[in-house]
Amino acid sequence: MNDAQVLRMPGADEPPVTDVAVVGADPSWAEQVSAALEFLRRRALGQYEVDEFGFDPELSDSVLLAALRPLYTHWFRVEVRGIENVPLDGGALIVANHAGTIGLDAVMVQMAIHDQHPNARHLRPLGADIVFDMPFVGMLARKAGATLACNADAERLLRSGELVGVWPEGYKGTGKPFSERYRLQRFGRGGFVSAALRTGVPIVPCSVVGSEEIYPMLGNVKVAARMFGLPYFPITPTFPWLGPLGLVPLPSKWVIEFGEPIDTAGFGDAAAEDPMLVFEITDQVRETIQHNLYRMLVRRRGIFR
Numbered sequence: 574m575n576d577a578q579v580l581r582m583p584g585a586d587e588p589p590v591t592d593v594a595v596v597g598a599d600p601s602w603a604e605q606v607s608a609a610l611e612f613l614r615r616r617a618l619g620q621y622e623v624d625e626f627g628f629d630p631e632l633s634d635s636v637l638l639a640a641l642r643p644l645y646t647h648w649f650r651v652e653v654r655g656i657e658n659v660p661l662d663g664g665a666l667i668v669a670n671h672a673g674t675i676g677l678d679a680v681m682v683q684m685a686i687h688d689q690h691p692n693a694r695h696l697r698p699l700g701a702d703i704v705f706d707m708p709f710v711g712m713l714a715r716k717a718g719a720t721l722a723c724n725a726d727a728e729r730l731l732r733s734g735e736l737v738g739v740w741p742e743g744y745k746g747t748g749k750p751f752s753e754r755y756r757l758q759r760f761g762r763g764g765f766v767s768a769a770l771r772t773g774v775p776i777v778p779c780s781v782v783g784s785e786e787i788y789p790m791l792g793n794v795k796v797a798a799r800m801f802g803l804p805y806f807p808i809t810p811t812f813p814w815l816g817p818l819g820l821v822p823l824p825s826k827w828v829i830e831f832g833e834p835i836d837t838a839g840f841g842d843a844a845a846e847d848p849m850l851v852f853e854i855t856d857q858v859r860e861t862i863q864h865n866l867y868r869m870l871v872r873r874r875g876i877f878r
Contacts, residue, residue, distance in 0.1 A: 612631075612635055615631075616632075623716075626697075626715065626718075626720045626726070626730075627712075627715030627716060627720075628695075628697070628715070628716065628717070628718040629716045630695065630718075632716050633695070633716060633717045633718060634687075637713060637716065637717045638683075638684055638687060638717070641680055641684065642684065642688075644677075644822075645681055645684045645685075645688075648822070648824050649681065649783060649787075649822075649824065649825065649826070649827040650824075650826055650827065651681055651684075651685060651783075651827040651828075651829060652826075652827065652828045652829070653685045653689045653828075653829050653830075653831075654828065654829070654830040654831070655830050655831035655832060655833075656685070656686070656689045656690055656831060658777055658831040658832060658833055658834055659686060659690055659694070659736070659777055659831055660736075660775065660777075660834070661691065661692055662692065662734065663734050663774070664730070664731040664732065664733070664734050664735055664736070664737070664772060664774040665731075665736050665737070665774050665775050665776075665777055665834065666727075666731065666737050666738075666739060666765060666768065666769045666774055666775070666776045666777065667682065667686070667696060667736060667737065667738045667739070667777050667779050667831070668738075668739050668740075668741065668765060668776055668777070668778055668779060668858050668862070669682055669738065669739075669740055669778075669779035669780070669781055669862070670740070670742065670746060670755075670757055670779075670780060670781055670784075670862055670866065671740035671741075671742040671743065671746030671747055672742075672746050672747060672749070672754070672755075672781070672784045672785045673747060673784040673785060673787045673788055673822075674747055674748070674787070674788035674790050674807045674809065675747070675787075675788060675822075676740070676747050677784065677787065677822065678740075678781050678784040679698050679700075679738065679740060680717075681781070681784070681827060681829065682696065682738060682779060682781065682829060683695075683696040683698060683717070683718070683738065685829045686736065694736050695718055695735070695736065696718065696736045696737075696738045697718045697719070697720065697730050697735050697736060697737050697738065698714075698717075698718065698719040698720075698737075698738040698739075698740075699719070699720060699721070699722035699723075699726070699727055699737060699738065699739045699740075700714055700719045700720070700721065700722060701722060701743060701744070702721070703803075703804070704719065705721060722739070724764050724767060724768050727739070727765070727768040728768050728771055728772055731768060731769070731772040731774050732772050737768075739765045741760040741761050741765060741855075741859075742757060742758040742759070742760065743761070744804040744805070745758035745759065746758050748790070748793065748804055748805040748807070749790070750790050750791070750792075750793075751785070751789040751790050751791060754785035754786075754789075755782070755785055755866050755867070755870060756863075757859055757862060757863045757866075760855050760856075760858070760859050762851075763851040763852060763854070763855035765855075766837075766845075766851045766854045766855050766858070767845040767851055768845075769837045769854075770837050770840050770841075770842070770844045770845040770850075770851070770854075771842050771845045773837055773838040773840075774837065774838075775834035775835060775836055775837065775838075776834065776835040776837060776854070776858055777831055777832065777834050777835075778831075778832040778833075778835070778858050778861040778862045778865065779829065779830070779831050779832070779862070780829075780830045780832065780862050780865035780866045780869060781827065781828075781829050781830075782827065782828045782830075782866060782869045782870060782873060783825040783826055783827030783828060783876075784825075784827065785825075786823055786825035786876050787822035787823050787825055788807065788809045788811075788812070788822060788823070789809055789810060789823075790805075790807045790808070790809060791808050791809060791810065792807070792808035793805045793806060793807060793808065794806040794808060811823075823877075824877060825876050825877055826873075826875070826876065826877055826878055828869055828873070830865060830869060832861055832862070832865055835854065835857065835858065835861075837854070
């Protein structure tokens with residue numbers, strides 16, 4: 574018998590059936606346990622790599638993203654469009670709308686690129702100070718590839734050929750009331766555009782539909798927000814009325830679309846110091862995302878399907 578071993582005798586007019594069909598089968602329980610033990614052995618012996626920003630690719634892929642994948646796949650049922658607009662290699666800046674009271678959209682965009690991109694690229698999100706000030710959460714964010722939202726770190730990552738993710742609306746996006754859903758807030762001073770111009774990388778607009786409905790924000794208790802040191806204290810249909818259960822996001826159907834890249838390579842480093850050019854490109858990115866959101870909403874069949 575050769576490698577294509579026959580499993581049963583074929584009939585006169587029936588081609589042989591081989592074991593080729595089972596070659597790509599899922600690993601057995603024994604193989605999964607063996608892989609898990611090998612992972613733990615490497616971790617115990619320190620045989621893994623962490624970059625200067627604290628990013629741990631193995632832990633991110635095997636543990637952090639894996640833990641959130643059921644939310645991505647089965648709860649939000651994320652549909653990804655335009656992944657071909659994300660470069661196969663080299664630096665690029667992914668700019669997306671931000672919403673949902675809790676910034677789960679950042680993680681879902683990160684997972685969309687990792688799981689759908691032909692090269693399974695890692696997105697390096699730029700996060701707000703509050704993310705890294707929170708015990709345990711800040712450490713996990715670093716391990717997953719996030720770093721502080723500042724131009725210096727963004728430019729270093731872009732120059733080293735990384736995909737960098739930015740959500741320019743910040744708290745204004747995640748903390749806006751449900752009545753203003755899918756209306757983009759101000760994009761700040763365009764620091765992300767300056768970083769792209771200085772490094773000559775493309776800007777890829779990213780539009781996310783579905784994130785606005787996971788925690789519909791009906792009100793904001795400002796006194797409680799000040800008490801806990803938060804940018805806002807949300808009131809939603811389920812929180813705080815249901816206690817911890819109110820933190821379970823509603824199962825809205827998500828669509829993440831990556832638009833055509835905006836080239837910055839032809840402008841040169843000095844262009845980053847031109848405030849009018851920075852404003853013009855910032856406005857172009859914002860308008861592109863807003864237009865795509867409206868188009869996607871018109872075609873949406875429903876919030877939960």
